[in-house]
Amino acid sequence: MDFSKQYKEKLISAEDAAKLVKDGDVVDYSWGVITPHDFDEAFAKEITNLNDIVVRAGVELEQFKIFDADPNNEHFVYNSWHSLGILRKLVNAGRAFYAPIKYSELPNYYRTSIRKSNVFITQATPIDDHGNFNFGISASHLHAAIENSDVVIVEVNKNVPRGLGGFENYINIKDVDYIIEGSNPAMKTIPQPTPNELDKKVAKFVVDELVDGATLQIGIGGLPTAIGNEIAKSDLKDLGVHTEMYVDSFVELSKAGIITGNKKNIDRGRQVYAFAAGSQELYDYIDNNEELMAAPVDYCNGMKQISALDNFMSINSALEIDLNGMVSAESSGTKHISGSGGALDFMLGAYNSKGGKSFVTLLSSRVDKEGKRHSNIVPTLKLGTQPTGTRANTHYVATEYGIVNLKGQSLWERTEKLISIAHPDVRDELIKEAEKMKIWRKSNK
Structure with missing residues (x-):
């Protein structure tokens, strides 16, 4: 016509x-x-x-x-x-x-x-x-x-x-x-983050929890990129994609033959995403690629769709997590960082998937310009910090010191687990604060 x-x-x-x-x-x-x-x-x-x-x-x-x-x-x-x-x-x-x-x-x-x-x-x-x-x-x-x-x-x-x-x-x-x-400007690109050695340690703990045929959602940043790199080096096979943001890690895994989507319960063989941002290589890979499935976010992030996918693995990074298991990924106090996005959607969806796992990843601590270490595992989130995931919905948490499962754990149990993956220099102080909060058992010592 x-x-x-x-x-x-x-x-x-x-x-x-x-x-x-x-x-x-x-x-x-x-x-x-x-x-x-x-x-x-x-x-x-x-x-x-x-x-x-x-x-x-x-x-x-x-x-x-x-x-x-x-x-x-x-x-x-x-x-x-x-x-x-x-x-x-x-x-x-x-x-x-x-x-x-x-x-x-x-x-x-x-x-x-x-x-x-x-x-x-x-x-x-x-x-x-x-x-x-x-x-x-x-x-x-x-x-x-x-x-x-x-x-x-x-x-x-x-x-x-x-x-x-x-x-x-x-x-x-x-x-x-x-x-x-229009004047046909080039697509804006996002530089591929370069994971550091601590990111790689976190990544190994997460990848060890993945299984063949799992469906992935991966966020953006140094930690998710490190996890993508670690998957690329693994023996995992027949992975699928159902995500809100399509990132460069998926391109790497697709070209390595690790992503096939053959085990997906729905949208078999298709890589489902709501939007994409990354390198020019990523944009070239998406262009006219029938394997990918561009869909609205109420489908990509919908609880019904995520939960229908067996072994759904949601992998996101956080800024801080408190000893209750409350996750913050969008602000530090009143300082705005990004936004809630679909983190909660995927935490809830993966939690309800048969064999599904939701991973919150973060480095255990950070060092400021004066050389002082600050824990990213904190007694409580500071005033003004907006929680992204509630304590009832937090599943796996990984730092460079290990990975713990908080599902079904009481406050003293999750406190013990979270302190076990905190930086060694801050663990004693966290125990003191947990004691004040009445969520630490003396027998733990």
């Missing part, structure tokens, strides 16, 4: 698209690597002429031009569903605001709970022969957002990978209001 007439009728410049925004509007900047580029530059030139604008997005990989244009944020407020790197600095400076989420519910937020978008803008692939623009590299919640937007704009970029195999991973031209033929 020839879509050229419709296409031409919907073409608009980035400058004219930016002028569609009116005072009081909500502007949705999509998600991850496909947040708008040309539109953002044009909108930055208009933002000081507007008032009471709300802009929202998540997993931002760059500081948008609108922040430079309005340095005091007098004309817009910015809400982030999950803040990394640059946006983290803006949140802590009071120039952007984090919106707490349970990631699996984000599509439902758009459909039932939050203000609809007056203008939704996303980068996407060039139109295909069927009139579709693909945004499968960040399927996430975009289809739900599009359904609940007054104006939908696609910024075409030939460098956007085409994420296939799933559903709600594209928009048809009939549902697009305007098309910007």
Whole structure:
């Protein structure tokens, strides 16, 4: 079918698209690597002429031009569903605001709970022969957002990978209001973390708990990367993927033949993900790869789907864990770090999977600039720290000193286990604090 007439009728410049925004509007900047580029530059030139604008997005990989244009944020407020790197600095400076989420519910937020978008803008692939623009590299919640937007704009970029195999991973031209033929910027990449020796020690404890045919969810960072590297060196086989974020570790394991998905109970042979971010090699691997399955996050992170997969292994990192087993992965006191994301989704899902295991990984301690050691296993989380996983849902915890299973353990038992994998220099102090809290038995000594 020839879509050229419709296409031409919907073409608009980035400058004219930016002028569609009116005072009081909500502007949705999509998600991850496909947040708008040309539109953002044009909108930055208009933002000081507007008032009471709300802009929202998540997993931002760059500081948008609108922040430079309005340095005091007098004309817009910015809400982030999950803040990394640059946006983290803006949140802590009071120039952007984090919106707490349970990631699996984000599509439902758009459909039932939050203000609809007056203008939704996303980068996407060039139109295909069927009139579709693909945004499968960040399927996430975009289809739900599009359904609940007054104006939908696609910024075409030939460098956007085409994420296939799933559903709600594209928009048809009939549902697009305007098309910007963009300047085709390269996809933003995330440098592959380099695990240190302590990360590698943690990784070995986790990998020893994995089994052939397991389905994996791996997060991002030095520890998850070390675990991916350790799996690549192991004898494990027929692993599967069902994750929210598709990361470089999966590419490494796929090319090594370790990931086949042949033992998955659902979506057999498919690597399921909600969005991806990483190296150019990762983007090239995703592009037109039918083995991968780009799907909305309510499917990828859904309890029903995760629990249906036998031997589901959820692997995430944390900042701190207290002696109750409460996990923090998103803030340190009132200092914002990232966001809750889907950590709780996968902790709960893996916990309910037949043979499933949820791993919380962290280094036992950190050393500050003055050379003082601070334990990452703490008596209680400091005031203002936001818990990501409740103590009732914490399963396995691993540091460089070992791995412990907290499932079904009383407070004194989990206290003993957690102190056993704390840094030796802080164990006595943790015992003293546990005694004050009445969660330490004298017989433990």
